[in-house]
Amino acid sequence: EVQLVESGGGLVQPGGSLRLSCAASGFTVSSNYMSWVRQAPGKGLEWVSVIYSGGSTYYADSVKGRFTISRHNSKNTLYLQMNSLRAEDTAVYYCARDFDLGYWGQGTLVTVSS
């Protein structure tokens, strides 16, 4: 069974950093498209980043240069390193698998506030 479990969210001050993790089971992270999608409180979904099986990475303009997506193959885990955080980055962050985002985790809340 495919499972995705996010962790690492919390309260951080503006300008701070946070690393989110997405532990996968039931499949191999490095063999799949893996994405991060976020949802601000009461708002819609926003695509954030993707890493392809070959290792190429891509980002939404809103996070480019501040966020880094990566994976640890032996831990079968996806990461999102978030630097220079802003209030507008406050959201639930979901990891998802596949080109069409067929599998989602339960999300982890990131709050950027002083």
Add this chain to the structure above:
Amino acid sequence: QSALTQPPSASGSPGQSLTISCTGTSSDVGVYNSVSWYQQHPGKAPKLMIYDVSKRPSGVPDRFSGSKSGNTASLTVSGLQAEDEADYYCSSYAGSSRWVFGTGTKVTVL
């Protein structure tokens, strides 16, 4: 990349049909057959309901169907049921390894 445009709300009575539109541009919906639809209940993660415009993942009832014409994609829910009450989001591949989501539609079953 601007969000795809969806109506903020839609409603129908049990047993009726309901269609939600998703309007993009010739750079996303209009050029790629990679349109997906997601259902999201309050406090839950989104669930894939339709992919590649009109394909249903295993386990999704055939009451859900998708289509596309030009820059607009549509999700139709036939035989509305109480459990269909949720937020629905479309998404489209937008080229250059980027995706764009719709603004979301809140579906109410009367």
